[in-house]
Amino acid sequence: MKIRLSLPIAMLTAALPLLIFAIVVAGLYIREQGRSRDATLRHYAERLQLAVDRQVGNEIEALKALAASPELDTLDLANFGEHARRTLDQRRDWLDLILVDRDRKLFDTRPPAAGTRPADADDLRTAFDLARPFVGNLVTSSDWPEPVIVIRVPVVRGGEVRQVLAAVVRAGVFADLLRDQLPRGNWQAAAFDVEHRLFAWAGAALPEPGLPLPAPPTSAWAGLGTDTIAPGFFSDPPGSPWYEGFAIPTQLANWTIVAAIPRGAAGPGPAPVILVMGGGVLAAILAGLLAFSVGHTIYRRRAAERALDVLATERAIETRLADISANLPGMIYRRIRHPNGSMEFPFISNGAGLAATLGVEFTDGPGLVRLLIASMTKASAEAWRTALAHTARTLTAFDLEYEVIIAGRSHWLRSYAHTRAEPGGGVVWDGVLLDVTAEKEAEAASRIGAERLHVALQAARLGLFDHDLTTDALTWSDRHRELLGVAPDVPVTAELFRSLVHPGDRKRTSAAFEAALDPAGGGDYDLRHRCIRPDGTVVWVATKGRAIFTGTGLTRRAVRLIGVVSDVTAAIEAERAMEEAKRAAVEARIAAERANRAKSSFLAAASHDLRQPVQGLVLLLPTLADHVASPLGRTILATARQAADAMRHLLDTLLDMSRLDAGLIVPHVEEFPLSRVLDELAIHRPVAVQKGLELRIADSKAVVRTDPGLLGRMLGNLIENAIKYTDDGRIAVDARLDGPLLQISVADTGPGIPPDHLGRIWDEFHQVGNPERDRSRGLGLGLAIVQRLSRLLDIPVSVESRFGEGSTFSVSVPVVSAVAYRPEERLSRQSQDGGGRQALLVEDDALVRAGLEIVLREWGYEVTPAASMEEAVAALRGTAGLRPDVMLADYRLRAGETGLEVIKAVRSEIGVTVPAIVLTGETSAEAMGEIRSSGHTVISKPVAPDVLQAALAGVVRQHA
Numbered sequence: 001m002k003i004r005l006s007l008p009i010a011m012l013t014a015a016l017p018l019l020i021f022a023i024v025v026a027g028l029y030i031r032e033q034g035r036s037r038d039a040t041l042r043h044y045a046e047r048l049q050l051a052v053d054r055q056v057g058n059e060i061e062a063l064k065a066l067a068a069s070p071e072l073d074t075l076d077l078a079n080f081g082e083h084a085r086r087t088l089d090q091r092r093d094w095l096d097l098i099l100v101d102r103d104r105k106l107f108d109t110r111p112p113a114a115g116t117r118p119a120d121a122d123d124l125r126t127a128f129d130l131a132r133p134f135v136g137n138l139v140t141s142s143d144w145p146e147p148v149i150v151i152r153v154p155v156v157r158g159g160e161v162r163q164v165l166a167a168v169v170r171a172g173v174f175a176d177l178l179r180d181q182l183p184r185g186n187w188q189a190a191a192f193d194v195e196h197r198l199f200a201w202a203g204a205a206l207p208e209p210g211l212p213l214p215a216p217p218t219s220a221w222a223g224l225g226t227d228t229i230a231p232g233f234f235s236d237p238p239g240s241p242w243y244e245g246f247a248i249p250t251q252l253a254n255w256t257i258v259a260a261i262p263r264g265a266a267g268p269g270p271a272p273v274i275l276v277m278g279g280g281v282l283a284a285i286l287a288g289l290l291a292f293s294v295g296h297t298i299y300r301r302r303a304a305e306r307a308l309d310v311l312a313t314e315r316a317i318e319t320r321l322a323d324i325s326a327n328l329p330g331m332i333y334r335r336i337r338h339p340n341g342s343m344e345f346p347f348i349s350n351g352a353g354l355a356a357t358l359g360v361e362f363t364d365g366p367g368l369v370r371l372l373i374a375s376m377t378k379a380s381a382e383a384w385r386t387a388l389a390h391t392a393r394t395l396t397a398f399d400l401e402y403e404v405i406i407a408g409r410s411h412w413l414r415s416y417a418h419t420r421a422e423p424g425g426g427v428v429w430d431g432v433l434l435d436v437t438a439e440k441e442a443e444a445a446s447r448i449g450a451e452r453l454h455v456a457l458q459a460a461r462l463g464l465f466d467h468d469l470t471t472d473a474l475t476w477s478d479r480h481r482e483l484l485g486v487a488p489d490v491p492v493t494a495e496l497f498r499s500l501v502h503p504g505d506r507k508r509t510s511a512a513f514e515a516a517l518d519p520a521g522g523g524d525y526d527l528r529h530r531c532i533r534p535d536g537t538v539v540w541v542a543t544k545g546r547a548i549f550t551g552t553g554l555t556r557r558a559v560r561l562i563g564v565v566s567d568v569t570a571a572i573e574a575e576r577a578m579e580e581a582k583r584a585a586v587e588a589r590i591a592a593e594r595a596n597r598a599k600s601s602f603l604a605a606a607s608h609d610l611r612q613p614v615q616g617l618v619l620l621l622p623t624l625a626d627h628v629a630s631p632l633g634r635t636i637l638a639t640a641r642q643a644a645d646a647m648r649h650l651l652d653t654l655l656d657m658s659r660l661d662a663g664l665i666v667p668h669v670e671e672f673p674l675s676r677v678l679d680e681l682a683i684h685r686p687v688a689v690q691k692g693l694e695l696r697i698a699d700s701k702a703v704v705r706t707d708p709g710l711l712g713r714m715l716g717n718l719i720e721n722a723i724k725y726t727d728d729g730r731i732a733v734d735a736r737l738d739g740p741l742l743q744i745s746v747a748d749t750g751p752g753i754p755p756d757h758l759g760r761i762w763d764e765f766h767q768v769g770n771p772e773r774d775r776s777r778g779l780g781l782g783l784a785i786v787q788r789l790s791r792l793l794d795i796p797v798s799v800e801s802r803f804g805e806g807s808t809f810s811v812s813v814p815v816v817s818a819v820a821y822r823p824e825e826r827l828s829r830q831s832q833d834g835g836g837r838q839a840l841l842v843e844d845d846a847l848v849r850a851g852l853e854i855v856l857r858e859w860g861y862e863v864t865p866a867a868s869m870e871e872a873v874a875a876l877r878g879t880a881g882l883r884p885d886v887m888l889a890d891y892r893l894r895a896g897e898t899g900l901e902v903i904k905a906v907r908s909e910i911g912v913t914v915p916a917i918v919l920t921g922e923t924s925a926e927a928m929g930e931i932r933s934s935g936h937t938v939i940s941k942p943v944a945p946d947v948l949q950a951a952l953a954g955v956v957r958q959h960a
Contacts, residue, residue, distance in 0.1 A: 065352030485533035502530035834860030891920035
């Protein structure tokens, strides 16, 4: 019985080690299975998280590219809207684009029919305050047909967040992404926002449509806070749709990604239990099988761990590349050429920055690469293929700059990549692509600028210098050495330069140098000074330079002085010669002004004395006509009158020329009807008729603005000139509008002016066809006076002449509105008799006084003559009741008296404002100004009898 019992016990005892071994092996198997499952869960969770982060990064980069649009620099919402809508059409997962500032919404591509779009004020404030992209939580609203995620990107200009650009993205795009990344089987995946709301779900056991999606267990967030979640495993009690899984946060959106296996989909298997229950018979077999299974499991676990490490490494590399490409104005790529010759790009970073630089609409990285390859120039494409073949053969670095033509504009790109071979025979290039157009253009501009500088320096014969103030090293160009006579082999130092500066200019040169290096100054060095060459030659040099500073504030200091130097010896000598010439010219001008003043003073002094005897002749000869009876006497008298008139005309012309040259004639500009001047021109008709010519003067109702007297003098001289040179035909005076001017023309049918004389007719004493100086044809001063009056009045005068047919002189006068003008009643120039009126005549020249007395008596006036103020007042007192009706007083009397003082004394004596005429031979501006300011009528000597008779009648009638 003991044996019977001991055998089983012995067998059991013998099998016990095997059983224990089986149990231990089963435990190890179960543990290894759990580790393998955990590694797989972690692997797929991290894979899902990397895919989600990559998708979010793409969305952010695309939104950044749109936020960098130049239309937002000036907030051109119209053009930005077109750009935004095109982008919205290209990205099917975007439902809307919204632009807001801190106060209001600025732009919305698809405004809602009613209400407002979901806008999280906290999210907006976060985007503005952090100045970086911000991914929001799940948003559900009646405005959208499905749940959405709002991604916001700040619009930064000048370092300041001005607006926030938001893209409304379908939440379903992330569900599709999760579905694509899940392995086959009973795997499930989900994505939760920061508030733990489910917004994306994928897997074999999807909930029924319309039912709320389950949330992960609260244990997944236990101890991890409310806003974030750390990577970790979790399991849930039975009854939950979750069995066990791995939760991991995203990096860009602060979301949680979960990868899980439903309950019952995986487990340790029944094999260890069967082995334990089967007994010791199968223990050895089970031990061997378990040993093999454990070894295989350990191998699979280690393989999974290696794959996980590789995945983590690749994930870290891709994350780093994504971070680099986000701030790189270019593109990072991986190019693979397979053994069969085909080529692909398994990795291309987001190229939004490069697309913005190239000015193309951004789609995605691969599309941009295809565009760049298709846009290569023929030479660049050939170089690109050659470089690929060479680097694939030699495995050297790929480094190539090539040209692409996009939208008609040339761009230069640089591609640099490391080359390596794959075990299967493929070749891999990992590199970066940059836009180097600006660098190429800058290089070309620098090269062109250097060439231009070289040409300019050669042409201007300028020398260059560079003074390194840190080391006190001085560098001169060859031209600089040549200018100062320094041989090429002589070392240039600051001490050498100071020794070459002229001793008289060293202090000034040092002061200019110190001023240029002053940190508070502008750094300009501009100086001309003398230098003494080694051969003793003195040269003048002009130096222009600028100091280069480093540091700011108190640390600012000059580190370099660069500039150019030129030889200005000839210029200095020319300036000295110019100064001498200017000094001589000034002295000559002063002498000329003195001579001119002396001439004017002489003419002014001589005018009075010259006019007095001429005035007597002019007045007495017409009066003498009634007392000469014989025909011979009348002929002689007529000749004498012609001589006196010629003398008066000559004197008037010469004195007028001197007054114009001396600036003594001051124009009195007023508005008046042109008919006033045209009517006065009729006095020339008798002269024209006497010569057998027809003088036609047009009637004009125009109102002009100028000096009427001087305008009449200009037109009178032109008519007189025409009468002198026209032998038959007519002379016509006409007026017509020419824009804002009225053109008054004097046309004749005379012989015309030869072309070679047209430029000289305005010169003094120049006459066409009068070499013998016939006085009957004038002095040649009429047109010279016209030209001077034209300059004085600022009214143009011109001439058109057809040789052999006639000439037309034109004067252009400003026109004013005739409605605004109120013409005053003009005095008639018709002569009237004295009618026994009393006339007081004050003239110190006995000859002129006698002539005027005779003429006035002939005209019917009772004349009281006087030579001074005292005689005039005595005559009034000596004749009881004498009250003159008119006075004639010479301006310049003896003992310093003036006619103005006599008129004032006479009016004071009798208490009556007697009308007065002032006669004068003065030409000075002071005298003429004093007479005009007195309000009296002024007549210059010598005066024609009819002019004086009309003036007397006018003033008498005016005071009647």
